[in-house]
Structures are given as structure tokens and as C-alpha cells.
Amino acid sequence: MNMSYLVFFMRKLWFNVSPGRDLEADLIFHYPQELPKYLRGYHLCTKEDMVNIGALLFRVKSNNDKSQLIMISKMLKDLVPNDMLKAMSATEWQKNIVAAYNKQPGMTVEEAILAFLKVVCRWPTFGxxxxxxxxxxxxxxxxxxRIAISKQGVAIIHPKTKDVLATHPFNxxxxWCSGSTYFHITVGNLVKGNKILCETSLVNTCITVLFVCLLLFFYC
Known part of the structure; x- marks a missing residue:
């Protein structure tokens, strides 16, 4: 039996990413990776942004089927950040998202995906x-x-308020070093630097991203 496969690689480094420059990359890589981060509540954003994005995500989720607008209250977990679901009642979310949907110009699913990326790319935590x-x-x-690693460096973020508690540029x-369940980073100099000690089950992934970002920062 002959079978064909498509293999997609996740983007690890988000350097020089500009939504709209490469639509295929936006659809295959950027949107599938950024959407879960948004829905998990990793970004700090306004309620207005969440309502407008909810309308865009509805277009994608429903394949632009306007008849499903009455079902928005049942779809909120796919439209609104998880930690903000209780910021309004389901009825209020639906009312506001429908209003935003009606104000938006007609667009295809691909255009809605691109519009979503163009909103989130303005935030400092994008990528x-x-x-x-x-x-x-x-x-x-x-x-x-919450540790956030980006091209700017390493940020420590409060998981509930999403305030940035500290930022450490790569320079x-x-x-840094790591074990099976922990890693630590020395900030400053090796003698008098401050150590950040963290425990996580994702040590290998975290250190790999940090290492690649440091290489790119210092050698590219």
C-alpha cells in the first residue's frame, strides 16, 4: 500500500517574522503555533483585542459559516483565552463577539488567520x-x-497578572547548566552574578531553545 505523508517542522526561532510576508508559512507554521499560546492565556491583551480576535477565530473555526453565530457561547474555549473565560458571562462574550464579527469586513478564512497574526505580532510576547x-x-x-524566551532575551512573567517581573538580555x-528536572541561569558575571534556579519537566526543550537563541544572538 502506497501512502504519502506531509511533514511539518515547528518554528523554533521567531526572528524577523512578519505576518503577511509568506502566507504559506503563516498558515502552516505561525498560526498553528501561536493560536495555542493565545488560548492558554500567555499574552497580556485588552478585552477589546480578545473580542475582535474571538470574531476572527470564529471565522476560522466555523469556516465562515454565519449560521453558527448562535453557537458562539458553546465555542468560547476555542475563541477566548482560557484564563479570561470568566471575565464575562458566556452570553456577554457571544453578544460582543457577534457585534465585532458584524463590524469586520467580509474576509476569507485565510484572511482571518492573517488578521489574527497581525494583531498578536504587535505584542512583545509574540513568538x-x-x-x-x-x-x-x-x-x-x-x-x-512563566519563563518566556525570545529574541530579546529571557523574561520572567507572573502567570496570573502576566506582568514582567524581570528581563535578562542575552548579553x-x-x-547556564541543567539536570534532569532543573536548570539554572547565571545573570551578570560568574563571580557575583545572580542565579535563577528553576524546576520543570521540560528542561531539555527549554535549554535547547535558550542555547539556539544565544548562538544566534552572539554569532549571527
Whole structure:
């Protein structure tokens, strides 16, 4: 039996990504990777943004079937960040998303995907690799924080408020090492630098992303 396969590789480095420049990349790589981050609530955004994005995602989810607008309240987990679902009642979300949908110009599913990417690419956390970790370095930070690795460096984010607690550019990272369930990063210099100690089950993935970003930062 002959079978054909399509193999898609995930984008690890989000350097010089501009939605609209390569529509095929937007559809195959950027949208499938950025949508889960948005729905998991990793980005800090306004309620207005969430309503407008909800209308765009409805177009994609329903394949532009306007008759499904009455079902929006049942589709919210696919339209609104998980941590914001209770910011309004399901009825209010539906009312606001329908209103945003009606204000938007007619567009295809592909155009809705591109419009979504053009909104999220304005946010500083666009393209970040996120990791939920347990930190034991700073008593002023929550025990569980979110590490965001991007072309700017490493940011430590409060998982509930999404406030940036600290930012460490790559040129300030002096060293890093890891074990099976932890990693630590030395910021500053090796003698008097501050150590960030984190525990996570995704050590290998986190360190790989960090290492590749550091290589690109220093050698490209």
C-alpha cells in the first residue's frame, strides 16, 4: 500500500517574522503555533483585542459559516483565552463577539488567520517560547512563574497578572547548566552574578531553545 505523508517542522526561532510576508508559512507554521499560546492565556491583551480576535477565530473555526453565530457561547474555549473565560458571562462574550464579527469586513478564512497574526505580532510576547517553571531563587516572585524566551532575551512573567517581573538580555547571561528536572541561569558575571534556579519537566526543550537563541544572538 502506497501512502504519502506531509511533514511539518515547528518554528523554533521567531526572528524577523512578519505576518503577511509568506502566507504559506503563516498558515502552516505561525498560526498553528501561536493560536495555542493565545488560548492558554500567555499574552497580556485588552478585552477589546480578545473580542475582535474571538470574531476572527470564529471565522476560522466555523469556516465562515454565519449560521453558527448562535453557537458562539458553546465555542468560547476555542475563541477566548482560557484564563479570561470568566471575565464575562458566556452570553456577554457571544453578544460582543457577534457585534465585532458584524463590524469586520467580509474576509476569507485565510484572511482571518492573517488578521489574527497581525494583531498578536504587535505584542512583545509574540513568538516567545513559554515554560511554566517552579523557581526557588527570588522570594519576591511567586513559586510558579512563566519563563518566556525570545529574541530579546529571557523574561520572567507572573502567570496570573502576566506582568514582567524581570528581563535578562542575552548579553547578560554568563552561564547556564541543567539536570534532569532543573536548570539554572547565571545573570551578570560568574563571580557575583545572580542565579535563577528553576524546576520543570521540560528542561531539555527549554535549554535547547535558550542555547539556539544565544548562538544566534552572539554569532549571527
Amino acid at each position: 516567545c517560547a513559554f515554560f511554566e517553571v517552579k523557581q526557588t531563587s527570588d522570594p519576591n516572585f511567586p513559586d510558579i512563574v 547578560r547571561i554568563a552561564n
